[in-house]
Amino acid sequence: MAGPQIDPTLYRPRDVVPVRRALLSVSDKTGLLEFAGALRDAGVEVVSTGGSAALLREHGFEVTDVASITGFPESLDGRVKTLHPGVHAGLLADLRLADHERQLDELGIQPFELVVVNLYPFAETVASGAAGDAVVEQIDIGGPAMVRASAKNFANVAIAVSPDSYPAIAEAIAQGGTTLAHRKELAARAFAHTAAYDRAVATWFADGTLLDEGELPQHLTIKAERLATLRYGENAHQRAAIYSRTGGxxxxxxxxxxxxxxxxxxxxxxxxxxxxxxxxxxxxxxxxxxxxxxxxxxxxxxxxxxxxxxxxxxxxxxxxxxxxxxxxxxxxxxxxxxxxxxxxxxxxxxxxxxxxxxxxxxxxxxxxxxxxLPADWRQEPMDVRLVSGGLLLQDADRFPPDIESVATNWELVSGERPAPDEMVNLIFAWKACRAVKSNAIVLAKNSATVGIGMGQVNRVDSCRLAVERAGDRAAGSVAASDAFFPFADGPQVLIDAGVRAIVQPGGSVRDEEVVAAARAANVTMFFTGERHFFH
CATH class of the missing domain: 3.40.140.20 (AICAR transformylase, duplication domain)
Known part of the structure; x- marks a missing residue:
């Protein structure tokens, strides 16, 4: 639905706006006292809320409570305090319009020329490991509403969302007021600030915290801040940077x-x-x-x-x-x-x-x-990969914590069940194989790799590469394949090199041929029923 239509010829030009009244409501109180001092020196009336007002009074500043303007006390544990026409009319009134000025006079509402708001520390709360209601309570409602209202009305109001903006604003006030160009720049920062905040909240919901188990998000937003510009990307002609994801x-x-x-x-x-x-x-x-x-x-x-x-x-x-x-x-x-x-x-x-x-x-x-590594390092629960025009999202490929118990249910399709120490070796090979790019073959002895074949476009070449790299160590080793063998030629390469046990997912239409090759050589073979492609 379109917004209200106003005849543009009714607007009165307005560049420099003197600051007579300011609304201060901040979670991050860095530099607040110094800035309030500059406002006092300029004769600016300060209206404030909650903890900001208490801090200013504690240091001798005169402060008007928001409640005295709205005629309504802060309520619901602070959830409702600035969501009131007495506040928002003063933020949104476009004083380039005589009719807006007239309406404010009739309502007995004074405008604000400066708003200083930063939002509840949502991202920091998530990063601390908090969950559930502790995070929900850090979703700011009144703060973003005031920021957006002030930024929309940049023709009349300067909005500061960061202490970094205080010095320039204080200097402008001392020189007579903020300029239109300055206010527009502050508005751009403000909308970027609320957009980043909303992305952080949406990402937290989309990460599954409040989703039904197994559900993938309908909308996905990823917020990250640039940590550093790198010398180049994969090659010298490619630009590159490293970003830190919120909550990473x-x-x-x-x-x-x-x-x-x-x-x-x-x-x-x-x-x-x-x-x-x-x-x-x-x-x-x-x-x-x-x-x-x-x-x-x-x-x-x-x-x-x-x-x-x-x-x-x-x-x-x-x-x-x-x-x-x-x-x-x-x-x-x-x-x-x-x-x-x-x-x-x-x-x-x-x-x-x-x-x-x-x-x-x-x-x-x-x-x-x-x-x-950070002390709270952990593997990501989801994998994200960009593709042209979009991205792919999947559950991260992980082994269950009880993989040793799971291995007891592997299907033995050839040979004898190995001794316990050899089963440990096979499980190690199976785990190691997950980290190798497909097509992947791993040869192992005593829970150490001795030959790895990776990234080939057919599995038999990966078998040959693993055997070649293992050399004499291939004899008596065990092998793992990240996916099924489509033909018996791959296992035959391993068998000829002296591999004595093979673990693979199974599921090929030629499984019988593959198993027959293993049985003919009296080689143990397990089917896991699960593959681990890594592209």
């Missing part, structure tokens, strides 16, 4: 302790490394190159230094590819692990924490980027 707890919120600036590719590889290592509940290390693992391992049993052990075992999988790689650890990095890296060129290492001695050792490698 991931690699974008990590602390860089030393080293060169992070690059676009560094961030991609670090995220892939975390995907690989945090599926493993025991001390583990993953080494990533071009977003693919070149080694994943858990610590050897009874290792004196589990993290150093896990790193060495991961590195042994493919030392050539590990050159210039990115390393992720799921436990505190020890001095011994840091010493392992002394002669290995590494781009980035990321971990939940580092022993002080390890950080001292890393200082000898000045270019090594060292990242500490």
């Amino acid at each position: 707890h991931g690699i974008a919120q990590a602390t860089q302790l030393q080293g060169k600036e992070m690059s676009y590719n560094n961030y991609v590889d670090v995220d892939a490394a975390l995907r690989a290592v945090y599926d493993l509940v025991t001390p583990a290390v993953a080494i990533i190159k071009h977003a693919n693992p070149c080694g994943i391992a858990i610590a050897a049993p009874n290792a004196l230094d589990p993290m150093a052990s896990a790193h060495l075992r991961a590195h042994e999988c493919d030392p050539v590819s590990a050159f210039g790689g990115v390393i992720a650890a799921n436990r505190t990095v020890t001095l011994k692990m840091a010493e392992n890296l002394r002669d290995i060129f590494t781009e980035v290492i990321v971990a939940p924490d580092f022993e002080p001695e390890a950080l001292e050792a890393f200082r000898l490698k000045k270019n090594l980027r060292v990242l500490r």
